[in-house]
Structure formats: structure tokens, C-alpha cells
Amino acid sequence: MNDRTTTAPPVLDVRDVTVRFAGLTALDAVSLTVEPGTVHAVIGPNGAGKSTCFNVLSGLCRPAAGAVTLGGTELTRLAPHRIAALGVARTFQNIVTTHGTVADNLMLGRHALTRAGFAATALRLPGAVREQREHLARAREIAELTGLGAHFDSPVALLSYGDRKRVELARALCLEPRVLLLDEPVAGMNAAERARTAEVVGELRTELGLSIVLVEHDMGLVMRLADDVTVLDFGRSIAHGTPDEVRRDPEVLRAYLGTDTRGEDAA
Amino acid sequence: MVCLAVALCLPPFYLDAFWLRIGLFAMAAAIGAVGLALLTGTAGQLSLGHAFFLATGAYGYTWLAGEPGPGLPPALAALLAVLLAGAAGGLFSPVAGRVKGIYLGIATLALVFLGHHVLLTADSVTGGFNGRSVPPFTLGGFTFGAGDPELTVLGVPFGAEERLWFLGLALFAFTWFTARGLLRGRPGRALAALRDSETAAAVMGVDVARHRSAAFVVSSMYAGLAGVLLALSFRRVVPDYFSLVLSVDYLAMIVIGGLGSVAGATAGAVFVTALPLLMTRYADQLPLVAAPGSADGSVGPTEAARYLYGAAIVLVLLYAPDGLHGLARRARDRIRRRRPRAPATDPALSPPQPAATARSKEHTP
Numbered sequence: 180m181n182d183r184t185t186t187a188p189p190v191l192d193v194r195d196v197t198v199r200f201a202g203l204t205a206l207d208a209v210s211l212t213v214e215p216g217t218v219h220a221v222i223g224p225n226g227a228g229k230s231t232c233f234n235v236l237s238g239l240c241r242p243a244a245g246a247v248t249l250g251g252t253e254l255t256r257l258a259p260h261r262i263a264a265l266g267v268a269r270t271f272q273n274i275v276t277t278h279g280t281v282a283d284n285l286m287l288g289r290h291a292l293t294r295a296g297f298a299a300t301a302l303r304l305p306g307a308v309r310e311q312r313e314h315l316a317r318a319r320e321i322a323e324l325t326g327l328g329a330h331f332d333s334p335v336a337l338l339s340y341g342d343r344k345r346v347e348l349a350r351a352l353c354l355e356p357r358v359l360l361l362d363e364p365v366a367g368m369n370a371a372e373r374a375r376t377a378e379v380v381g382e383l384r385t386e387l388g389l390s391i392v393l394v395e396h397d398m399g400l401v402m403r404l405a406d407d408v409t410v411l412d413f414g415r416s417i418a419h420g421t422p423d424e425v426r427r428d429p430e431v432l433r434a435y436l437g438t439d440t441r442g443e444d445a446a
Numbered sequence: 447m448v449c450l451a452v453a454l455c456l457p458p459f460y461l462d463a464f465w466l467r468i469g470l471f472a473m474a475a476a477i478g479a480v481g482l483a484l485l486t487g488t489a490g491q492l493s494l495g496h497a498f499f500l501a502t503g504a505y506g507y508t509w510l511a512g513e514p515g516p517g518l519p520p521a522l523a524a525l526l527a528v529l530l531a532g533a534a535g536g537l538f539s540p541v542a543g544r545v546k547g548i549y550l551g552i553a554t555l556a557l558v559f560l561g562h563h564v565l566l567t568a569d570s571v572t573g574g575f576n577g578r579s580v581p582p583f584t585l586g587g588f589t590f591g592a593g594d595p596e597l598t599v600l601g602v603p604f605g606a607e608e609r610l611w612f613l614g615l616a617l618f619a620f621t622w623f624t625a626r627g628l629l630r631g632r633p634g635r636a637l638a639a640l641r642d643s644e645t646a647a648a649v650m651g652v653d654v655a656r657h658r659s660a661a662f663v664v665s666s667m668y669a670g671l672a673g674v675l676l677a678l679s680f681r682r683v684v685p686d687y688f689s690l691v692l693s694v695d696y697l698a699m700i701v702i703g704g705l706g707s708v709a710g711a712t713a714g715a716v717f718v719t720a721l722p723l724l725m726t727r728y729a730d731q732l733p734l735v736a737a738p739g740s741a742d743g744s745v746g747p748t749e750a751a752r753y754l755y756g757a758a759i760v761l762v763l764l765y766a767p768d769g770l771h772g773l774a775r776r777a778r779d780r781i782r783r784r785r786p787r788a789p790a791t792d793p794a795l796s797p798p799q800p801a802a803t804a805r806s807k808e809h810t811p
Contacts, residue, residue, distance in 0.1 A: 237649050263651035277642040279635075287635045291651025297660055300631035301624035311631060354651065 187215045188266075188357035188390045189250030191236075196245035196255075198231050198414075205231040207414040208245065213358065213407075218384055218391045220401045220422075223411035224434060229394040230272060232411070233360050236392070237269045238262040249358065264291045268356035270347040272363045272394075276335045281327055284335055284346050285318035286311075288353025318353055325349040325379055341372035348379070358390045359383065365397055373400065380404055402426070410434065454615055458608040466607035467679060468723050473614040474675035476715035477621045479699040480708050481668025484625060486697070487706030488634060489661040490641030492547060495538075495554030496696045498561040499666040501688035502531040503673025504580075508683050509571050511581045520583045524674045531670025532663050539659030546644075546658070558690050565685035577684035580677045582606070583613060590678065606681075614675055621668060625708045628664070637661050638706075698755060702762050704769025713770040717758070722751035 191213040198206040206228045213219040221229050234240035236247060238259035247254040254262050268288070276284050293314055295307035322331045325345050330338055335346055344364065351359055364380065365373040377400050383389050384404075395401050401408065401422065408425040410418040412434040418425050425431055457469060478500055485491050506527030509515040518526070535542070541553050565572045572578065582591030590609040628634050636657050639647035648654050677683050695718055703714025725747040766773045 239645055239649070258653070259645075259648035260651045260653045263649055269649055271646065275643045275646040277635075277639045277646070279638065283635055283638075286632070287639050287647075287650050287652075290632060290636055290639075293632050295632045297628065297633045297664055300633050301628045301664075303623070303627045303631075307631060350650070 187388060190215060190248075191267075191358050191390060191392070192248045193232075193236070194246050194248075196232075196235055196242045196247065198228075198235060198240060198242050204414050206235070206242070206411075209409075209411065209414070209416045210245075211409045211416065211419065213390050213392055215390055216384065216388045217406040218380070218393055218404050220393045220395060220405035220408045221411060222395065222398075222401055222408060222425075226413075227411040228414040229411055230362060231414075233269060233362050233392075233394060236262075236360055237267060260291070263354060266354065266357035267360065268351035268354040268358070269360035270344075270351050270362055270364060272366065274340075274343050274347055276343060276346055276350075278334075278336070280332050280334050281322060281330050281338070281346055281349075282315065282318060282332055284350050285322060285353045286314065288350035289314045289318060291354055321349050321352050324382075325352065326375060341368045341376075344368060344372075345376065345379075348376070352383070356389060358392065360392045360394075362394045363396065364393070365395065365400055373397065377404060451619075455612070458611045463605065463607045464727065466611050468720050470607065470610055470614050470675070470679040471723070472716045472719045473618045474672045474679060475696075475699065475719040476672075476712040477618060477675065478669050478672030479696055479703065479711040479715040480621050480625045481665040481672070482696050483700045483703070483706060483708065483711035484628065484637070484668070485661050485665035487700055487704075487711070488629060488641065489637040489658065490547060491542070491658060491661060492551030492697075493554045493662070493665065494551050494690065494693045494697070495557035496665075496669050497688045497690065497692035498554075498557040499531045499535060499669035500673040500676065500692065501561050501565060501683075501685075502534050502666075503527045503670030504677035504683045504688070505565065505572055505578075505673075506530040506670065507674045507677055508578050508580050512578065513581075514570060520581060521585050524583065527674050528667050528670040531673065532667040535663040535666025536659070538666075539662060542662035543655035543659035554693075555690070558688075558693055562685055562689060565688065572685065573683075575685065577682055579682050580680065582681075583610075583678050610678055613678070617671060617675055621671070622708055622712075625668070629706075629708065633657070633660070698759055700769075702755070702758055702769055704766075704771030704773075707769075707771045709774075710769050710771030713774075717770070718755060721755055722748055725751040725754070 193209060193211045195208045195210055196206055197204065197208055209228070209232065211219065211221070221232060223229055231240060235242050236254070238254060238257055238261070242255060245255070249265060249267065252265060254265070254267070257265075277287060293310055295310050298304075299307040319328070319331055322328050325348055327342065327345055327349055330342060335343060338346065344367075348361070348364060351361075361380070365376050368376065380391065380393075381404060384391060393401065393405065405422050408418075408420065408422050409416055410425055410428070410431050412430075417430045417434060418428040420428070458466060461469075478496065481499075482493065482496050485493055504527075507520075507523050510518050510526050511520045511523035538554075538557065542550060545553050566575055568574075582589050584590065588609075590613050591606045636647065636652040639650060639652060640654060640657055644654060647657075680687075699714035699718045700711050701714070702717055703712065704710030762769055768775075
């Protein structure tokens with residue numbers, strides 16, 4: 180069922196992607212490469228184009244120029260559901276769960292992996308029933324993995340904020356993704372919840388070998404988890420490197436802290 | 447569940463044809479309403495074209511089984527009529543797959559007017575303004591009509607209504623079985639996700655356009671099935687029945703019943719169907735309602751029923767936006783919550799152990 184994760188994920192390559200919204204250039208020739216099995220953080224101030232970048236990766240937004248490829252497949256021309264079928268899963272910055280229980284949401288996450296159609300489901304043919312049962316078992320495993328086991332049959336609306344954030348993460352994992360896009364997975368969480376989510380993300384990389392692209396404002400989390408960091412500012416990629424390199428980069432300091440005296444000296 | 451099934455089999459032995467006919471109309475309406483609930487309640491797509499698909503089923507059966515027409519065996523004609531309604535929905539799928547929500551509602555308006563026009567003008571198939579009589583349903587030599595063969599069960603003569611009751615019950619049970627399976631399975635989850643967030647659904651791998659069209663086709667097929675049963679119960683199909691008002695009636699059913707639930711759609715269908723008929727029957731006993739046919743300017747029973755269910759819709763929207771289904775669920779929750787507080791009552795009345803554990807499980811956060 181999860182044969183995808185046993186092979187190394189392909190390289191996710193973003194080449195010179197440009198996105199314009201009615202005159203505003205949201206992304207300006209941005210390039211980045213996510214090596215298999217690494218955590219690649221995309222950081223930047225508000226409005227830097229991080230979420231737009233995710234929307235391009237998941238097919239919700241067509242770039243005006245540039246290309247995104249996963250292994251040998253070009254993603255830029257594909258509809259979102261085709262990209263999902265290739266094993267690219269994402270979470271959203273604002274929680275987007277559907278009505279119903281945690282189980283319903285996680286089973287929705289397995290949509291791309293399941294086949295039962297309208298007729299088979301309506302008539303409850305044995306194949307559809309068996310498929311549902313098998314995938315429900317796997318969804319329960321993933322709920323346990325992400326610390327949602329106790330809430331598996333609870334309506335999502337009754338869960339705490341942190342738990343609903345985790346439902347999104349679990350739902351993305353239910354796709355058995357090869358590439359996982361996390362849009363601010365710990366935003367709005369308290370310290371304990373952050374630590375728990377960070378732990379889960381760390382485990383995902385080491386145990387499942389996923390490639391993870393992470394958009395996050397929490398620098399502590401980024402520095403701890405990321406192998407590579409790309410910094411965006413006003414739609415442009417202003418720095419790239421390991422967390423330590425990026426932390427010392429004068430352009431990054433300028434973008435985050437405003438014009439810095441040392442920066443002026445250097446200029 | 448078994449008790450309910452048995453209870454539903456009893457009416458033909460105790461009630462006269464008037465009540466059975468109300469039951470038949472309600473069952474037909476419930477089948478159609480379940481289809482609309484799937485489209486509007488679950489997938490969030492508004493349709494005002496339900497009357498068109500009901501008409502497709504009703505006229506499709508009448509023509510396919512009748513004379514003039516191919517005169518097919520009625521069971522085959524019924525099946526084909528349902529498929530025909532589905533195909534009609536499929537033809538509309540380029541629109542149904544792309545247009546969403548209230549915009550689809552406006553687009554489907556066209557279908558009702560188009561359908562009504564065709565029903566009036568295509569005389570050779572539809573019988574024009576006066577409609578056609580519906581050939582009775584037969585299955586393996588058994589006629590679901592009066593006589594042929596004469597049948598008396600437990601001392602009750604089985605006429606058309608008694609026989610159709612069981613046919614209706616079977617079709618209704620089939621509708622419940624399939625619709626609940628759909629809602630709890632993969633397609634139902636995908637449709638609910640489309641309603642709640644199209645982007646999230648797409649990113650989860652749901653093919654948005656395909657699922658929207660499929661929901662429309664499935665909804666049309668239920669409407670077609672409802673149309674067949676309606677035609678059989680009326681024994682005559684006339685174009686004026688399948689007007690925009692009928693589509694609005696079905697929307698009223700699913701709103702009153704509670705959007706997106708099979709039980710709710712059924713309850714709403716029973717309410718909206720039975721109310722006018724009951725009011726007509728008991729008009730003379732109701733205050734402020736004139737007897738049917740009197741022309742002294744007072745409120746007739748049909749109008750009174752319209753007022754009453756107009757008021758019911760307003761009340762539901764104000765006080766129970768989740769409809770009868772939501773009301774029932776909240777009442778059930780309240781009873782459950784009250785029970786554990788009064789454990790000193792008769793032990794026979796206290797809930798059995800498995801139910802108690804299920805309840806406590808539900809309330810742990």
C-alpha cells in the first residue's frame with residue numbers, strides 16, 4: 180500500500196518560476212532544488228511569495244514562466260489532482276478541513292490511492308468495502324503516528340486548534356506522499372504543540388525518507404529541521420544555503436531586520 | 447431496523463387506498479429528494495432542474511413500456527428510464543462539471559423550461575397537454591395493478607395501491623442502501639470535500655470537474671427512478687406537473703429535512719408531499735380553511751398547505767438550519783445526556799451496557 184515510500188523520492192526542481200497577479204510580481208524567476216529525503220525550508224517576510232510558491236508546486240496556480248519538475252515529470256501543466264496522484268501532498272496555512280470526523284478527513288487524504296467509484300460504492304460491492312476497510316486501518320495508523328489516535332472518530336470541529344493543524348498534517352500523510360509541502364505547520368501553536376509537531380516532522384524525514392518543503396516563520400524550528408534554506412523577499416530569491424549560512428547572510432539580515440548598520444558599512 | 451421494516455410492510459393491510467397513495471407519493475418524493483440531497487446537500491451544487499429529470503424518468507417509462515412506443519417489458523422500461531435520466535444528466539455535465547453552486551441553479555432553470563416545452567409539443571411521444579396514461583408495472587407475469595392475477599393476502603384484497611406499496615418500498619430501500627453507501631464511501635467524502643473547500647479537495651487528489659458531473663448524473667438517476675414510481679402511482683403523466691414548482695418543492699424537502707442526509711431528505715419528502723393531500727382531505731374539519739372547490743374567496747386547502755409549508759421553511763431556516771434531521775439528532779443527544787443523570791429509575795429502562803460505553807466514548811474530548 181505504501182510502496183512509494185520504500186523508494187527514494189525524486190528530485191523536486193523549481194526553475195525560474197515567475198508568477199504575476201495583475202501587475203504584481205508575486206514570484207520573480209525563483210529557482211530551488213529539493214534534494215531527495217531532505218527538509219528544504221522556504222522563509223521570508225510576509226508577502227514574500229512563500230504561499231504562492233506552494234500554490235505553484237501543488238498546481239493551484241499556473242506560473243507565467245518557468246517550470247517545476249518532479250523526477251522527469253513536469254508539474255506546471257498538470258491539474259492539482261494529477262500532481263496529488265504523483266505523491267505531492269500539502270497542508271494549508273489556514274486550516275482547511277472538511278466536515279465530519281478525523282477519520283473522514285484522513286480517508287479523504289487517501290482519495291488518490293483508492294479506486295472505488297460511484298457504482299461500486301453505492302452497491303457496496305465487496306471490492307469497495309474491502310478497500311475502505313484496508314485504507315481505514317492505514318489511516319488509523321497514521322493518526323496514531325501523528326498523535327491523533329484518541330480523536331480518530333471525533334468530529335474535527337470539536338478538536339483544539341493544534342489538533343486540527345495536526346489533522347491537516349495527518350491527512351497529507353495519508354496520501355503516502357513522496358514530497359510533503361508544509362505551509363506553516365506550527366503557526367499559532369503553543370510551545371508544547373510546536374515541539375510535538377517538530378518531533379513528528381523530524382521522524383517523517385528519518386523514518387519515511389520523505390522530501391519536505393517547509394514554509395515557516397518559527398526560525399527555531401527552521402534552524403533545527405532544515406537541511407537547506409531558501410529566503411524569499413518580494414518574490415525574489417535573495418539567499419540560499421544551509422541554515423547557518425543563511426543566518427549570517429547580510430541580505431537576509433536586511434530583509435528581516437531592516438537596514439542594518441553593518442550592512443551599510445559593507446555597502 | 448427490522449421493526450421499522452416490518453412496520454413499513456403493515457400499512458397495506460390496515461389502511462385504505464387514500465393513505466396508501468399518500469405513502470406512495472411520499473416514497474417517490476423521498477427517492478427524488480435523496481438524489482437532490484446528494485447533489486445540493488453533499489456536493490453543494492444547487493439544481494432547479496430536478497423536475498426535468500423526474501419528467502425524463504416518468505415519461506421515459508411511459509413511452510418505453512407503452513403504446514405508442516416500443517412497448518418493452520415494464521421492468522426493462524423502468525431500468526432504461528432511469529438510465530435515460532442519467533444520460534440526460536450526463537449530457538448536461540459539461541455545464542454541471544464547470545459551473546458551481548448557485549450559478550448551476552440558474553443554468554438548470556433552462557432545463558425545466560425546455561423540458562416543459564418538449565412535453566407539450568412532442569405529442570407522439572408525450573401525449574401533449576393531456577399527457578398519457580401509464581402502463582402498469584409487471585414483473586415476471588405479476589401485475590402491479592388492479593387484478594390479473596387476483597390476489598388476496600390475509601383476507602385483504604390486493605389492488606394496485608397495495609401492490610405498488612411493496613414495489614415502492616423495495617425501490618425506496620434500494621435508494622437508502624445505495625445513497626448511504628455513497629455518502630459514507632469514497633465518492634461521498636470527495637463530494638463533501640468539494641463543498642467545503644474546492645482547493646483542499648483538488649490537492650487531495652479529487653478530480654473536481656469529474657466529481658461534479660458524476661454527482662449530477664447520480665442525482666438525475668435517482669430523480670429518474672422517482673419519476674418512474676410517480677408515474678406508476680399517478681397512472682397518468684401530465685406536463686403541468688413537471689414545472690418549476692416541482693423543482694422548488696424538492697428543494698423545500700431537502701431544506702426542511704436537513705441538507706445532506708438521507709434520513710432528512712426522507713422526512714422532508716414525507717412532510718412536503720403529505721401535507722397538501724392531508725389538508726385537502728380534512729379541509730372541512732380545519733378552521734379557516736374552505737372546502738375544496740368552494741368559490742367564496744376564502745383560503746382553499748391547497749393554498750393553506752402552501753402557506754403552512756412556507757411557514758415551515760421559514761421556521762426551519764430560523765430555528766433549525768440543519769432541518770428535521772438536525773432537530774432529531776439534538777433531541778437524541780439531549781435524551782442521552784439526561785439518562786445518565788437519572789440512574790435510579792427502573793433498571794429495565796436504563797440503556798444496555800454497550801450503548802453506555804459507546805456514549806462515554808463519544809463524550810471524551
